[in-house]
Amino acid sequence: MHTNPLYNVFTTILKRDLFFGIRRSGELVNPLIFFLIVVTMFPFALGTESALLRDIYPGVIWVAALLSVTMSLDRMFNSDYEDGTLEQMLLSQHPTTFIAMAKIVAHWLLTGVPLIVASMFLGLIFGLSYESLQAMLVTLLLGTPVLSLVGSAAMALTVGLRGGGMLLSLIILPLYIPLLIFSVAAVSNASQGLGFAGEIYFISAILVLSITLAPFATALSLRIRFG
């Protein structure tokens, strides 16, 4: 027990959430399957004329990612709320912000990372150029953590509410729009051989802003939900 208690609580909660994510693999796989289905529907709807597909593909990927992350947010706090473990975390003497951060990291590892891998794979199948794939990878790497961070704050507000799902989408999807705009712009610039550094800077700024604010917002929202 020579480790720092704060470090200890962070890793314990992280490991715990990863364990549940892998154990309840249905909850892990469902958003991913949803994502794959939505994205693969487009060639059927629009025909296999690949120039058009290549143009809209970044947008399709990003919209599907937003929806699938919104779907997956539900498991972040609700099961802990139901069995009372969330209450215990709030009553901990460690700052709730740390606990929230551990849960956000776990959520990103379980949702964001599989999405990145799946998008790259689909990008290859759809025949995206090397430059577009590169831009796609960078935007996803910087953007998916934002989805988990902002999502956790909104999820914390609706935890335990009946019909919270609808409310969650209403709160969260508008917040995702700036990220969507810059990411899609970056990929389409890259596909036309233009630079996309400007968009990447904006996405990075959004990421930094969410890292600094979202864990506090999550902790506060949870307190409000219980208080």
Place this chain on the structure above:
Amino acid sequence: MDLAASETNIFMNKESRVNNLLVVRSLSCVRNEQLLFEEISFKLSSGEVLQIEGANGSGKTSLLRILCGLALPEEGKVSWNNQDIQNIRSQYAQDMHYVGHTNGIKAELTSVENLVVAQSLTIPRGGCSCEDALAQLEIEELADVPVRKLSSGQRRRVALSRLLISEARLWLMDEPFTSLDDSSRLLVKKIIETHAKTGGLAVIVTHDPLELPGVPFKKITFN
């Protein structure tokens, strides 16, 4: 100068260890636009046990949630050693442990794993080890069984064993005897008795008779 300050600090900590005081002043609670209770006041000091009794839906659980700081009262104040609990949240979290109406344990984890998570939420200060805690509640043989496979009484006992690892001075318990058999009820009462006799405080919501030999006892009945 600094040394002197830290010495007084240690001294004060020791002092507060010996005699803790929970004071509740004219608490009232409104839920769903309905007044559940008003003007609840009591004082509880080290070694005392308070039982809260009353009809279903009379606000016992709400009172307990206010006492542990999860909910805010409509009016009134809860103070711990003369400080408002909302101002000393982290200190109070260290001194208090709440076993709610839900067990607060994960069905997929084993009993020991659950306790390890609970332990990580506190700063270890020499409360008893996870195995000892389970042994005191006579469920040490279930340590490595996933909680999902335990009966509801056994789950309750896992939840109660959290109290022992937390080393908290104030225990807040919501219906601790639910689904426990007679012998475990006695066991839990014995543990509460030991806790009180070593200077601990307990606020317990229950319908069971709770008078313990040699333990100062108070009772609030909600109507």
